Amino acid sequence: xxxxxxxxxxQVTQMGQEVILRCVPISNHLYFxxxxxxxxxxxxxxVSFYNNEISEKSEIFDDQFSVERPDGSNxxxxxxxxxLEDSAMYFCASSGGGEVDYGYTFGSGTRLTVV
Amino acid sequence: xxEVEQDPGPLSVPEGAIVSxxxxxxxxxxxxxxxxRQYSRxxxxxxxxxxxxxxxxxxxxxxxVDKSSKYxxxxxxxxxxxxxxxxxxxxxxxxxxxxxxxxKGTTLSVSS
Numbered sequence: 001x002x003x004x005x006x007x008x009x010x011q012v013t014q015m016g017q018e019v020i021l022r023c024v025p026i027s028n029h030l031y032f033x034x035x036x037x038x039x040x041x042x043x044x045x046x047v048s049f050y051n052n053e054i055s056e057k058s059e060i061f062d063d064q065f066s067v068e069r070p071d072g073s074n075x076x077x078x079x080x081x082x083x084l085e086d087s088a089m090y091f092c093a094s095s096g097g098g099e100v101d102y103g104y105t106f107g108s109g110t111r112l113t114v115v
Numbered sequence: 116x117x118e119v120e121q122d123p124g125p126l127s128v129p130e131g132a133i134v135s136x137x138x139x140x141x142x143x144x145x146x147x148x149x150x151x152r153q154y155s156r157x158x159x160x161x162x163x164x165x166x167x168x169x170x171x172x173x174x175x176x177x178x179x180v181d182k183s184s185k186y187x188x189x190x191x192x193x194x195x196x197x198x199x200x201x202x203x204x205x206x207x208x209x210x211x212x213x214x215x216x217x218x219k220g221t222t223l224s225v226s227s
Binding site for chain 2 (some may be wrong): 033045056087108
């Protein structure tokens with residue numbers, strides 16, 4: 001079964017450093033997303049990406065964050081100048097294939113720890 | 116008022132029980148409704164997907180949407196210990212390309 005792959009599974013970084021989280025969405029999907037989940041809290045939407053541009057973003061997704069699809073398979077989330085409160089699980093998701101394809105498929109996540 | 120409300124539980128049932136999980140929401144513009152299962156420190160796994168009101172069945176799982184009451188449910192029949200997980204409801208305005216709004220999740224424990 002097709003899956004969304006995320007790397008690394010766990011990243012520890014020092015406050016103020018930049019991190020890049022990587023994702024390989026399902027190959028025929030057209031829409032890509034990043035979500036985050038702070039421990040014990042809801043899964044929260046960050047951004048959606050379609051046709052090489054951001055289609056929607058939340059209030060959380062400020063200038064500290066950026067996304068990129070550098071090639072035909074990868075989708076990245078960059079967090080500049082990380083803060084302690086950025087510590088969370090970050091999930092990549094994709095949806096919308098060429099045929100009828102419902103729902104959003106999530107990756108296993110990257111656990112980001114900012115120290 | 117929060118957009119999506121979900122009783123966090125925990126909910127404990129014996130093996131074989133019928134489980135009912137529910138969410139309420141405030142925004143009548145939601146059209147697409149999903150249930151996800153999440154194991155500890157893993158990504159959400161899609162279980163059921165429903166468009167607008169009605170019922171949908173898949174094996175032991177049945178999803179119901181009542182848009183007039185802004186209420187969705189997931190029923191699990193003949194629950195198994197392997198069903199022990201956190202169940203998240205989620206909803207969106209469009210089929211793709213837009214935010215999924217999640218409930219906080221209900222933690223279910225099925226004992227053998």
